Amino acid sequence: MSVGKMLKGTLSAVAVSAVALAVSAVTPAQAEVKELKIGYMKNPILEASVDIMDKWAKKNGVKLVKIPMAYSIFQEKVTATLTSGNDQFDIIWHNDDWGQLWIKWMARMDDVKGMDRVSKHPLDAFYDEDGKVSAVPAAHTVGTFFYRTDLVKPEEVPTTWAELVSVSQRLQKEGKVKWGYVGGMAMNNTWFSLWWTMWGNKCDIFLPLWERDNKKLNAAGWKPALTEPCTKEYVEFWWDALYTHKISPEAMTSYTRDEANAIFMAGDAAFTLVDSTHFGDFNSPKKSRIAGKVGMAPQPMGPRADKPFAWNEIWGWGIPKGVPADRQKLAKEMLGAMLTDMEGQKAMWDATGGPPPSMDAWEILSKDDKVFADLKNAVFDQNIGTHSAYYFPAWPAVHKAYSDVMIGALKGKREDIPKAMEAGMDAVHKAANSGQ
Template sequence: MRRLTKWLMAATTALVAAAGSATAQVNELRIGYQPSPIQDASIAMFEAWGARNGVKIVKVPNSYGVYVEKMTASLTSNSDQYDVIWHNDDWGQTWAHLLEPTDDIDANKYADKWSMAPVVFANAQGQNTVVPMGQTFSVFFYRSDLVKPEEVPKTLAELVTVSKALQAAGKVKFGYVGGMSMNNSWFSWFWSMWANNCDVLMPPYERDNKKIAEAGWKSGMTEPCMQQTAEYWWDAINTHKIVPRGMPAYDRNEANAVFMSGDAAFTVADSLWWSTFNDPAKSKIAGKVAAASFPLGPNRTRPFAWDDIWGWAIPKSIAPERKKLAKQMLQAMMLDEEGQMKLWKATGAPPPNTTFWPKIAAADPFMKLLKESVLDSPDKVRGAYYFPQWPAVHKAFNDTVTKAVTGKREDIAKVLAEGAPLVSKAAQ
């Protein structure tokens, strides 16, 4: 009897310990992310929620350069390494079948409908797989101490003229600087291409995969507008010298550093860098930065903008109790007005809950500008394509235009023609 009693007591102790261990696991959420102002501000809301609810938030930072590769490997191996991960429209369809549906997170109803369209993040069953972190899009930043609002370039040609004038006056080393390397195409190649009625695949601005397939996955590499775009940047680098010589290899951080040092008058960067550009502790041009619409190419007369979200997703492979807790955290984040106001002030990125936007715009001229020029604009383009092969298409595109702009000007058309079938093949 004594032995039986001892055995029962030991078994009970083991069960309690096991239950305690399970509880401890559920009360911890691991966040896979890439350190950046908007992600840091969003995670701060997670941590505030965790502190209130006894949930430990474990941050697992990853380098941007290997993020997609690393997370894809984690997701496809059914790993439980992460409970919530940074999710982006660039790889929305690549991961859709590996992520937990988030239609049951009620606060998603407050998200921007354009950015949350099924074409971007829905799985094969039409279920959403993301919760927004905030709107991410770029704007044309300029030095307000050097250029008056009425003097801001309205066309790509004017960007050259104004830049050369500022350089000749000794006010800046460069007119324009922007990221140009792979995964940084948006900050030079893409915006200038879209501003000239051009796109990676035909027809321009189309993101319906059925329509793109009907067009034969035709690349835009041999279109006159693409040659104009490549020649524009070749001239900017070699003839006009309004941009750094090494810009084809620049990422966003290198370009932002040049702009914040005061060496360039213009840049294109995500709006979330607004606060950093105007932070005296980080930027030599703080208080001297403003934003405007993109300069347009010869083939376009109406302004344009692109608008996407960064978001959070939940791996399908984690345990049900962890999914439930992660969804509770994301629901709370979407409703956290105080936290989202802090996100806005820290980054300049419109927060995920659209019901807060009018209040911000009423008090902040920069948000008013973003609403007028981007958020409420009828002329918008999505910043990526939404099929699993998009990363390969993007690489084929960037490899081609980089080769074109770093070679001889007379070879640009030939290089683009050679790259065209590579882009189309990658899409299929």
């Protein structure tokens, strides 16, 4: 063999070895796929928000692993993950109900792109003692009074509890509906019955009424408002609605929002109150018999109110502190893309009725969307008197204690309601002081 051929062969071997080394060195890095895991409640509005993020993820070579869960297990499962330091999720659904419960395990989100263009009031539950926020808004969750436009004209929609009873009974008597009003009442569904009437009667769970400053509530001894006259009035309203006026089913004390929504979408009820995010289902021909026949209006008022009450909170996204820094950075980039994607947020509103997180999107929608204008009138233009939860770690325990007291009272005799409220004072007070 000539020297030339030997040299050529040696060079070829060296080249092959070099390529092999290069492949072995590069392939693992090239093969490594950036991945983010997101855990959330299975719900149309959250899925729509995830879709916006997924669009960004696909464009940027990120695999978004979606882990939807039932509401009934979500908080317990994720709390266990957070407290153990496990990084099972890179992003989680972060609700105001447990904003303070989780605050010490959550990363701060002030540096996420687009946070300067979100409404600050609904973020109160997510601030730490240094004024840093632990959530990025996914959508606004607002309590909306829905009515059947094929049954009542806008000017006929009830504006008071008394009108809700009379209009419901008329529609029932005419054979147009089985029920006047239907809404969730079981634990974790209290907003859609007891609570909207509580706030709509200028009432609350603790004294001082409508106070959310924990220092002031603590100074007042976390005294429940169960024995206040305004409480007796809204509990009696529901007792009468179930058993005397019969505008709502007696079984409603065990209904979740899903069961109530199913009755409304089946055309068996004239009115309901639930988050506006359910408008998409109500108006879907594939899911609802009343599609195209649903309107939004302000909440009917109790006898103590002089103007409608509304609540405006958010569902958010959070990042656990235990997530490695590189994944936290990537997750924040994706959340920033969601907050600044106006096209995606408009599509989310169109599909679900969930008010988008950016005020820039609000401005775009308010110009030419009649339904959004109706929602604005029903909620954003009304009296946002207080938050729809209390923001301290024991709040879930309070919610459970309150719910047990109220459902027990509603299953008893009407004349025993004051006695049931008095008996429940200690349970709610102890729940407020649990863990302190």
